[in-house]
Amino acid sequence: MNSYAMSATPVPDTPTVSARLARNAMRHASERVIEALLFAAAAVSVLTTLGIVYVLVSESVLFFQKVGIVDFLTDTQWTPLFDDAHFGIMVLVSGTVVSSAVALAVAIPMGTVIAIYLSEFAGPRVRELAKPILELLGGIPTIVFGYFALLIVTPLLQKIFPELPGFSLLSAGLVMGVMIVPYVASLSEDAMRAVPMSLREGSYAMGATRLHTALHVVVPAAFSGLAASYILGVSRAVGETMILAVAAGMQPNLTWNPMEPAATITSYIVQVALGDLPHGSIGYQTIFAAGLTLLLITLLFNILGQWLRRKFRENY
Amino acid sequence: MQAQNTQRIRALIARGKLKDTLFAALGVICLGIGLLVIFALVADMAMKGFERLNLDFFTNFASRRATQAGILSAWVGSLLVMLVTALTAVPLGVAAGLYLEEYAKRNWITEIIEINITNLAAVPSIVYGLLALGIFVYTFGFGQSILSAGLTLALLILPIVIVATREAIRAIPAMIREGSMAVGATRWQTCRYHIVPYAMPGILTGVIIGLARAIGETAPIITIGALTFIAFLPPVPFSALPDGGTAGLFDWVMSPFTVMPIQIFNWTSRPDPAFEVNAAAAGFVLMAMVLTMNAVAIWLRYKLRKNIKW
Numbered sequence: 001m002n003s004y005a006m007s008a009t010p011v012p013d014t015p016t017v018s019a020r021l022a023r024n025a026m027r028h029a030s031e032r033v034i035e036a037l038l039f040a041a042a043a044v045s046v047l048t049t050l051g052i053v054y055v056l057v058s059e060s061v062l063f064f065q066k067v068g069i070v071d072f073l074t075d076t077q078w079t080p081l082f083d084d085a086h087f088g089i090m091v092l093v094s095g096t097v098v099s100s101a102v103a104l105a106v107a108i109p110m111g112t113v114i115a116i117y118l119s120e121f122a123g124p125r126v127r128e129l130a131k132p133i134l135e136l137l138g139g140i141p142t143i144v145f146g147y148f149a150l151l152i153v154t155p156l157l158q159k160i161f162p163e164l165p166g167f168s169l170l171s172a173g174l175v176m177g178v179m180i181v182p183y184v185a186s187l188s189e190d191a192m193r194a195v196p197m198s199l200r201e202g203s204y205a206m207g208a209t210r211l212h213t214a215l216h217v218v219v220p221a222a223f224s225g226l227a228a229s230y231i232l233g234v235s236r237a238v239g240e241t242m243i244l245a246v247a248a249g250m251q252p253n254l255t256w257n258p259m260e261p262a263a264t265i266t267s268y269i270v271q272v273a274l275g276d277l278p279h280g281s282i283g284y285q286t287i288f289a290a291g292l293t294l295l296l297i298t299l300l301f302n303i304l305g306q307w308l309r310r311k312f313r314e315n316y
Numbered sequence: 317m318q319a320q321n322t323q324r325i326r327a328l329i330a331r332g333k334l335k336d337t338l339f340a341a342l343g344v345i346c347l348g349i350g351l352l353v354i355f356a357l358v359a360d361m362a363m364k365g366f367e368r369l370n371l372d373f374f375t376n377f378a379s380r381r382a383t384q385a386g387i388l389s390a391w392v393g394s395l396l397v398m399l400v401t402a403l404t405a406v407p408l409g410v411a412a413g414l415y416l417e418e419y420a421k422r423n424w425i426t427e428i429i430e431i432n433i434t435n436l437a438a439v440p441s442i443v444y445g446l447l448a449l450g451i452f453v454y455t456f457g458f459g460q461s462i463l464s465a466g467l468t469l470a471l472l473i474l475p476i477v478i479v480a481t482r483e484a485i486r487a488i489p490a491m492i493r494e495g496s497m498a499v500g501a502t503r504w505q506t507c508r509y510h511i512v513p514y515a516m517p518g519i520l521t522g523v524i525i526g527l528a529r530a531i532g533e534t535a536p537i538i539t540i541g542a543l544t545f546i547a548f549l550p551p552v553p554f555s556a557l558p559d560g561g562t563a564g565l566f567d568w569v570m571s572p573f574t575v576m577p578i579q580i581f582n583w584t585s586r587p588d589p590a591f592e593v594n595a596a597a598a599g600f601v602l603m604a605m606v607l608t609m610n611a612v613a614i615w616l617r618y619k620l621r622k623n624i625k626w
Contacts, residue, residue: 054450055446142535146584
């Protein structure tokens with residue numbers, strides 16, 4: 001079929017130069033609008049950060065008008081909702097530190113061994129299979145890990161330590177460690193695979209075994225990457241919430257003993273949020289003060305991680 | 317003398333090889349522990365929860381009686397929250413990724429945005445909950461609604477979507493852009509008709525991983541004040557409301573809600589062991605959802621790596 005016959009309008013004339021310029025200008029203008037919109041989307045991340053800082057700081061300021069910062073840092077009790085209110089953040093920090101320490105005692109050795117194995121020992125097939133499995137482990141919802149810690153790991157541990165209570169930092173920490181293993185293993189493996197082959201070949205040529213090469217050549221060469229992955233593990237452990245809320249007992253308790261129940265910064269926030277506190281009350285403000293403390297701790301570790309990475313960056 | 321030396325060297329080699337083998341075994345054991353945990357989790361929840369996994373469980377509301385309690389409000393809530401999250405995070409994340417890869421000039425503003433995205437990925441999720449409580453719930457007045465929850469999770473997974481988008485875009489060779497520009501397309505037309513469609517599988521992988529993470533997130537949603545016991549569904553658009561009016565198209569976004577992880581949390585924190593069974597069954601459903609999503613993402617990435625040849 002002939003399309004010329006179909007159309008009633010004649011073929012349009014070539015547009016004049018001014019019309020073309022006008023169209024170009026239009027195109028240019030709409031391009032600018034689109035670019036501005038895309039920029040706005042990218043800026044949302046900055047707004048999020050500003051929002052976090054604004055919310056935490058503004059509510060914390062109200063909190064610190066009522067509670068002295070010295071009390072906050074030195075009091076040994078955390079009973080913000082009692083008549084005799086005490087606001088000693090160290091209580092929550094101790095729970096956070098102990099549970100994180102338990103978690104890291106699992107995650108760092110296990111993650112490092114898996115990373116060394118995958119990068120230096122395993123064949124490509126094992127590696128291709130193992131990485132997705134590790135990713136699945138890292139993708140399990142933390143509430144499910146909490147269930148696992150409370151209803152499976154705690155009863156198992158009680159068979160070994162009969163005096164272990166139903167809620168403890170130990171079982172929550174152990175499960176948290178397993179949760180963090182994939183993050184440590186995956187990042188460490190990336191770091192070790194980035195070590196150039198020539199270093200390994202040199203070591204093998206000297207007659208070193210695989211293990212010797214891995215421990216004395218590859219690990220030191222990848223040290224900055226390994227350190228960064230450990231720091232990420234610390235961040236995860238400190239910020240983890242649900243495993244602790246379910247399995248560690250949510251009882252504010254100044255303790256350094258993992259066999260006891262305790263509350264962490266995160267599990268306290270969850271506990272209070274469940275109670276539906278009135279907006280503007282001191283209880284409401286405590287969760288922001290606790291949140292600010294948590295953010296400062298994670299920020300500290302992030303800065304430490306970046307510093308380590310820069311300081312120990314190897315030049316091959 | 318010579319024989320003795322040879323023997324010593326052989327012994328040395330054998331010892332080295334033994335250590336290698338032992339370490340490899342240790343590596344396999346550590347990997348096996350991870351595998352065992354996944355297996356134990358799924359098996360335990362499947363066995364304990366099996367008796368409750370029937371149609372009634374999916375169509376009943378939460379109840380004070382363990383055997384009658386179901387997850388209807390939880391899975392509907394999770395689905396609706398995910399809808400809001402996806403509708404917010406995908407356009408924002410893709411737009412931000414496009415801007416950073418295709419438009420941004422190398423200057424301090426871009427640098428700040430990039431550093432910021434990296435840092436946001438390390439912020440604990442509960443802090444997002446506090447942000448949402450202060451901003452969405454009280455400052456914007458969205459209340460403890462599906463909208464607040466969806467937006468919170470969208471902000472939480474935004475870094476994942478942005479990073480995935482950028483990686484997918486970076487893999488597209490420059491000749492595609494040059495070809496498009498050479499026939500007179502503008503930068504936006506190049507993005508709209510070439511870059512985004514070609515980057516789609518990579519973006520999709522990131523979106524699925526992000527949503528799988530979001531669907532399992534509990535802490536930020538508890539913080540904004542999701543209810544733990546809910547026996548009604550958000551209003552269906554244009555349906556009749558109890559007060560005599562008719563629900564609008566978007567009334568459901570302002571509705572109170574609960575989600576799967578909160579339902580599980582609620583059940584695990586009850587002293588009555590009968591609810592343990594419910595927690596196991598609901599946990600199994602949640603795990604199935606998350607593992608399926610992750611598997612799809614992993615499969616998508618695998619397929620992607622194999623097929624693309626520019």
